[in-house]
Amino acid sequence: MLRSSCLPSLAAAPLALLRSSYATTATTVHPLVATLRGALKQSMLARTTERTSVIKSILADIQTAQHAAGNAPTPLKSLATAISRRVDAAQTFRSSTPPRADLAEQYEREATILREFVPQKSADALSKEQIEKLVKEVLVANELKKAVGKDTGRIIALVREQTGDRAEAKDIAAAVKSIELP
Known part of the structure; x- marks a missing residue:
C-alpha cells in the first residue's frame, strides 16, 4: 500500500506551469488549410452538399499526406494533385465507350471548386x-x-x-x- 507521503504533490506545482505546458503544443496551420476550413464552414452553413464534400475530401487528402511517412507534400501540392486527378477522371469519362458526360461534368465541377483555392501569384513571390x-x-x-x-x-x-x-x-x-x- 502506498502512502500519500510517497506520491509527489501536485499542489507543489503551480497551476500556471501545468497549463502552460498544454498551451505550447499548438501547431501552426498552413494558410491554405485555414482558408479551406473557413470555406467548409460557410459551405456547411449554406447547405451546398457538393461543395462541402469536395472541400472535405481535399482537407482529408492534406491530412493523410501530413501523416504519411517521409516528406509530406505541401498543402498546395496536395491541392494541385487533387485538381489534376479530377481533370484526368473527367477526360477518361468523356472518352469512354459509351461516354459518361454526367460523371465527366461532375468531376469538372469539382475541379472548378478546387481551383478557387489555388493562390494567385502573390506579391511576396520571388522573381x-x-x-x-x-x-x-x-x-x-x-x-x-x-x-x-x-x-x-x-x-x-x-x-x-x-x-x-x-x-x-x-x-x-x-x-x-x-x-x-x-
Whole structure:
C-alpha cells in the first residue's frame, strides 16, 4: 500500500506551469488549410452538399499526406494533385465507350471548386533574378561551381527550404541547372 507521503504533490506545482505546458503544443496551420476550413464552414452553413464534400475530401487528402511517412507534400501540392486527378477522371469519362458526360461534368465541377483555392501569384513571390541570387549563394556556401549529378537535387532542396511557397520548384530547378559560377 502506498502512502500519500510517497506520491509527489501536485499542489507543489503551480497551476500556471501545468497549463502552460498544454498551451505550447499548438501547431501552426498552413494558410491554405485555414482558408479551406473557413470555406467548409460557410459551405456547411449554406447547405451546398457538393461543395462541402469536395472541400472535405481535399482537407482529408492534406491530412493523410501530413501523416504519411517521409516528406509530406505541401498543402498546395496536395491541392494541385487533387485538381489534376479530377481533370484526368473527367477526360477518361468523356472518352469512354459509351461516354459518361454526367460523371465527366461532375468531376469538372469539382475541379472548378478546387481551383478557387489555388493562390494567385502573390506579391511576396520571388522573381527569377531573386531565385538565381539564392541559388548562387547556396552554391558558394557548398563550395560548388555548378550543380552536377547528386548535387543538383541537394542544391534544389536547400533552395526550396529558403524559398518555401514563394517560388515554383520548376523555376528553382531550371535556375540550379543553368547557373555556373566562374
